[in-house]
Amino acid sequence: MEYFLQNFINALQWGSFYALIALGYSMVYSILMLFNFAHGDIFMSGAYIGFCIASLFIFLFGGVGAPGWLVMILTIIVSMFLTSFIGVLIEKIGYRPLRNAPRASAAITGLMIGIILETSNIAIFGTKRIAFPPLVETVTYNIAGIFITNKKIIIVAISLFLMAGLHFFIEKTKWGMAMRAMSYDFFIVPLMGVSLNVIAPLTFAIGSALAAAAGILYGLAYPVLDPYMGILLGWKAFVAAILGGRGSILGAALAGFLLGFIEIFTAMIFPSTLRDLIAYSIILIILTIRPHGFFGKAHSSSLRL
């Protein structure tokens, strides 16, 4: 039982990253009907921006003795803000000229932007691995044989808070309503005075900000940054976005956690060498039974990619 609960907590943390990144894929898809394959690298850029901001804050406030959690929250907010500009820039330079091009061209653009982000990162920071500063002192709680660190609690709490915030934004605000309308009809809504050139950058900004938050939380949990860290995680989060149903926000979040659970629990039950083989076979079976994912709408345009 302890063994199970320990893995449950491990999975909750690991799933948070998939969920936060999958949200970005799903949001962009719901508006523009394309998967932004540079998203994993936006996550990576967010982590590096977070590293710079955190180092700056530690340098500025280190002497004053500001508490770690305050520095962490400030780092997350500032990095989310800065990374959202990367998202907007990518939309403007990479995707807007291709908005009416075949979707495959747009997808390839995403891959190229990803490579540009990785290599420019290498140009700035070099290939050396970077240690993410430990913003919060790690405290390990032993509750009846289950080990929980304060970082795990922070990561899951912040992820859930951000997801709830996104849900509120989309369901309760005017901008959110515009986004929902846009995802409902890509051609008619702009005729009603809601400009796609506002909504699309906004979507990219929000998705990138979430990826940046994921990047910093990732840096807290796994404090070794490398320029290619976003590729594998990005692909797996993409799987989560598909699993949740293309364009479904709630689905992406839930599927992100589900993916985390499947990975952790297959490694718990089977030999870890077979982990990804078994985990992704399970997902393949789920998709065979439900080709549109859990919450996906079966409309014809979803086949455009």
Place this chain on the structure above:
Amino acid sequence: MKKLSLILTAIFFTLFALSSSGWCWGKKKIIKIGINAPITGDIPKVGENTKNTAKMWLEDIEKAGGIEIAGKKYPVELVIEDNEAQAESAVKVNTKMITEDEVITVIGPQSSKQAIPAGGVADSYATPMISPWSTNPDTTKDRPYVFRGCFLDPFQGPMLANFVKEEFGFTKAAVLYDVASDYPKGLAEYFKQAWEKNNGEGSVVSYESFTTKDADFSSQLTKIINSGAEVLFVPQYYNEVALIVKQARELGWKKPILGSDSWGSSETITLCGSDCYGAFFSTHYASAGAEGITKEFIDRYKKKYSYVPDDVCALTWDSLKLAQKAIEALVEFSGDIKKDRENVKKNLAEIANFEGVTGNMSFTPDGDPVKCAIIVKISDAGEFRFYKSVCP
């Protein structure tokens, strides 16, 4: 057309002049030693260390007025070439040094990725080559002209298993390794075999793996902790070491952690911090707490380049000294490069009880040294401190 033929003629004559001048140099009887180092590329630090060490060695030789062969002193020239940390370039560099520069012996390349193909070139041209740092068995296997300065993985794995048995008397071990990378996978297997030979079938209670680029090891580590293992063996590179050790500590692992020579980089401590303090790993030499000629070497290097030399420096130094010893043992320096190379190779294979800064060594017929490994304990100050020397 006339212009072109003129240029071609000019080039031809220049080349002829250059090659004949090279021939004249050969007449002057200079001993040339090739250094095949990764000066640019992924591991520039390794290349820099190789170059610095070679220059320090040359300084000694020049001070002595050259290498003495049969009572006569000959000047030495180093041919330092960059292999860009790539296998193809290392092959090119070796070919160039052997066929054009006519080096008597090649030192390098450092990592197995370049040393394995470059060793093939050296062997086919019958030129002795010493790779200071490559631990993969394939570098020297079935290649009489290729030698190395360090121990091999089939020695390192069992040595670590025996060390734990003697030091702690543990009977249950866990291993966590990258199944998609040759070095960790090989070492994990050698360790497991030896451990089970010592403690019986099934005594490696948890043998878990992941694939390159994974960052979350929580489920594997939870399994390991649950298995009742007494020691955790992690034969990984420094970036994964930091992640694995940190996560293990967070999941409540307080028992010893054991590593391999890939931990030896100073990056290990930069990335891992205090979580790695108290861990053991095997390596070629320990800079903290060194004595005798090792200390002399470290002090001198530190004074000259103002940083502490790592295992690459120490192994390169020993390889150069081995080459020097083999050359000094020549009966005569004939100037016939093929004959001299053959004799140097013969002398290298016969070296016994060589006293190096990384310990004493003798060569096996395969060109691999029989030498001691050093177990290092990471101190509470983050230093790699000598703990024990384990000999074959």
